[in-house]
Amino acid sequence: MTEKRRDIHNSEMPALCQACEARHHGMCGSLTPDELTQLNKIASRKEVSAGTALVADSEAVTHYSNILSGVVKLTKILSDGRQQIVGLQFAPDFLGRPFKTSSETNAESATTVRLCSFPRSAVDRMIEDSPSLEHRLLQQTLNELDEARGWMVTLGRKTAAEKVASFLYLIATHINPESDAVDGVSFELPLTRADIADFLGLTIETVSRQMTKLRKDGVVEIENNRHVTVPDLERLAHRASI
Amino acid sequence: MTEKRRDIHNSEMPALCQACEARHHGMCGSLTPDELTQLNKIASRKEVSAGTALVADSEAVTHYSNILSGVVKLTKILSDGRQQIVGLQFAPDFLGRPFKTSSETNAESATTVRLCSFPRSAVDRMIEDSPSLEHRLLQQTLNELDEARGWMVTLGRKTAAEKVASFLYLIATHINPESDAVDGVSFELPLTRADIADFLGLTIETVSRQMTKLRKDGVVEIENNRHVTVPDLERLAHRASI
């Protein structure tokens, strides 16, 4: 894979992709300049506001997308309305479920999200022709599987306090892809209390109480409900039993 | 993929693989007879009893395996000993985590398990050479991801009663790969009450109480603690909120 990348001359790459690749390391990294140029012709970039349905339940999936910025939540609902967020996706994740036209999973923007979208058929064809693209896809899928299984421990075996700490830790370590700061991490929560509750399998009241407790214990600082500062990531991780 | 299969003449296939492929539809189906013959030379078949560690936490993974029969549980533990089963694997699933030598996930046989194992390096090489094998691997991984996310709803949003019903439904529909029987499904539970509790994020006492309730309500019949009969799968599914 690394060798493959090496012979990509930036000058041959579409300008839009250059800017994108410079910041992230998404799937397009495994495409040749030719493929990239080709894909770029049929790609469409768009920006959607928070709360937009990107993949509606059981609706035919017509597009795949790369997330350029923002956070997307993947949700499932039971027939009586109970909802569970089964995954969060950050830039530069690939959004879509190859080899299956319908999905039982909904995708919705949690924040303002910028996307680079492609018609499904074109990408499916490209996957067939490009083993390295499929390889990249397999790696992302394996990572998502690891993350999903890790979260299952949180859902099944952690207390409410540990769940909320786990969530904050997850965001603190994922929201800013490049930052490796150990101290003084600060960010805007991409999710409302209701979303956090759906992610953790709790009620909004319990989430609120545990957030208050973390704040009173000095583990986090919270301003305007959404802006969070974590003075000591290790301390937060400890609260999350990580 | 289907076309690829069509030109495999059974006469060219190693005898051991023939018997295996006849019953299941595992990964080896995407290999050519040549590759199969080659792989068969380095494959070792073995049978392990229930409770055998197959992949120990953070230990280097030296082998991949196909599950020929039995059930394997994938577990994760927190530092204080709390345990969560994050997946069950049935024949003919592939066991192992490609592209990563260490895993945070343990694999342990839940029942007697028959395996067909291969040295890691040989399979890794084969994956590089055979796009169709990688394709098959991607598909299993996507399926496992779907299953994991489906189970997250069970863990996060279902009551104890629904969780136990969901578990019984999962087993009833997975334990016997070929059976499509709607009525009178009968099977041996592959997991102890402790395992079931670890899978559902409950205690063994709660599992026991809910099993008793399902039995008293006539949703399932239970003999000798392990043998379960489900007279009406739809009724069980309803209890599971599926």
Next chain:
DNA sequence: CGCTTCGTTGAAACACGTCAATAAGCGTGG
């Protein structure tokens, strides 16, 4: 036959959910 493991059942404790009231943030319009 005793020993251990596995499963069931009951009573009490508690973590989290439910219900309800209040406050804070935010856009809209008079």
Next chain:
DNA sequence: CCACGCTTATTGACGTGTTTCAACGAAGCG
């Protein structure tokens, strides 16, 4: 600019589902 409604979040009192603790029964095994 303030009034108004709406959504989002906090906090309290109370109820309940699940856990905890404990005792007991059943099954497997030397």
